[in-house]
Amino acid sequence: MENRTARLKRIRILAVALVLLSLLILLVSAYIRLSGAGLGCSPWPDCYGQLLAGQASLHSGAARILHRSVASLALVLGFVLVAQCLRPYLIQPAARWATALLTLMILLTFVGLFSADPHRVWTGFINILGGVGLVLLSWRTALAAGADPAQPPPRPAPVLHAGAGLLVLTIALGALIGVRYAATACLSLPVCGDVAWPAAAGWSALNPFTVIAAAAGPGDDGGVALHLLHRYCALATLLLLGLGALQGLARPAMRASAGLLLVLLLVQFSLGVLTVLSGFSLWLAIAHSVTAALLLAATLQLLTRPAA
Numbered sequence: 001m002e003n004r005t006a007r008l009k010r011i012r013i014l015a016v017a018l019v020l021l022s023l024l025i026l027l028v029s030a031y032i033r034l035s036g037a038g039l040g041c042s043p044w045p046d047c048y049g050q051l052l053a054g055q056a057s058l059h060s061g062a063a064r065i066l067h068r069s070v071a072s073l074a075l076v077l078g079f080v081l082v083a084q085c086l087r088p089y090l091i092q093p094a095a096r097w098a099t100a101l102l103t104l105m106i107l108l109t110f111v112g113l114f115s116a117d118p119h120r121v122w123t124g125f126i127n128i129l130g131g132v133g134l135v136l137l138s139w140r141t142a143l144a145a146g147a148d149p150a151q152p153p154p155r156p157a158p159v160l161h162a163g164a165g166l167l168v169l170t171i172a173l174g175a176l177i178g179v180r181y182a183a184t185a186c187l188s189l190p191v192c193g194d195v196a197w198p199a200a201a202g203w204s205a206l207n208p209f210t211v212i213a214a215a216a217g218p219g220d221d222g223g224v225a226l227h228l229l230h231r232y233c234a235l236a237t238l239l240l241l242g243l244g245a246l247q248g249l250a251r252p253a254m255r256a257s258a259g260l261l262l263v264l265l266l267v268q269f270s271l272g273v274l275t276v277l278s279g280f281s282l283w284l285a286i287a288h289s290v291t292a293a294l295l296l297a298a299t300l301q302l303l304t305r306p307a308a
């Protein structure tokens with residue numbers, strides 16, 4: 001029977017390759033989405049959201065070709081990864097995570113068939129969360145294939161679990177700002193003009209199963225609600241995950257992961273603030289989108305780290 005260690009190594013290599021491909025997919029699709037939305041366009045902000053008015057997309061066809069090629073390669077590697085986990089004998093828990101990854105890839109391929117229409121909020125929303133999910137599941141598979149079964153199970157602090165939950169919420173709210181074309185709804189910091197809490201009319205913007213006709217312009221209730229909630233959740237995430245990471249620094253087995261998480265938290269928070277201060281620079285927004293996935297992967301790493 002083939003050596004289990006050699007198979008685990010192959011699974012790890014494939015999973016790490018899929019992490020890198022998923023990050024590339026995330027980067028290119030953020031470019032396609034955000035440049036198509038009109039972030040960083042000229043004349044700003046009048047050109048923002050013109051895609052919704054039937055204007056041609058601003059991004060080049062090359063980005064779409066790159067996106068399709070990388071996504072197709074990732075799908076093929078996804079099948080190879082699952083096959084490696086299943087045959088000639090089952091390797092758990094890597095097989096479970098690899099199968100979840102492949103299922104998500106197939107789901108996203110299916111959602112892609114509906115994503116040509118920029119008015120449909122749910123397709124963009126699922127695409128953003130799905131892209132982040134690809135990075136997360138491929139990293140989870142790599143961690144599962146690298147875990148030492150002799151190590152004691154992880155005992156992460158409750159504060160880390162709460163911070164991870166808030167991080168997912170922050171990412172979902174950020175995605176809604178993007179897919180609702182709501183960047184220009186709030187151009188100031190720390191709050192939106194003199195509005196510090198969402199108006200009653202703004203909460204409906206949390207519903208992703210809707211169709212939009214135009215971009216949410218300055219002061220739009222829904223857009224303002226999304227910006228404010230995104231910022232408050234980001235602040236709570238910074239505090240809780242930051243605290244969890246600081247606690248992790250005290251444990252030798254967790255130190256490197258905790259340090260990485262702290263750095264990514266600060267970078268991500270700064271990128272968000274700089275995106276607004278820069279008047280919505282396209283490249284800062286793209287970096288903000290990709291770093292969100294890295295942050296989630298680093299949180300997962302800390303959550304699955306053995307305590308000792």
Ligand code: HEM
Nearest residue numbers: 030170171174175177178183234237268269272273289292
């Ligand atoms: C833990 C911290 C944060 C996380 C995980 C996070 C995550 C995200 C994500 C995933 C998006 C969607 C990007 C896309 O459309 O591709 C987003 C959008 C955005 N975020 Fe954050 N964010 C954080 C903090 C902040 C902060 C502190 C600010 C500003 C004060 C901010 C401002 C924005 C803005 C303006 C957008 C919309 C840009 C667009 O049109 O997509 N974010 N965020």
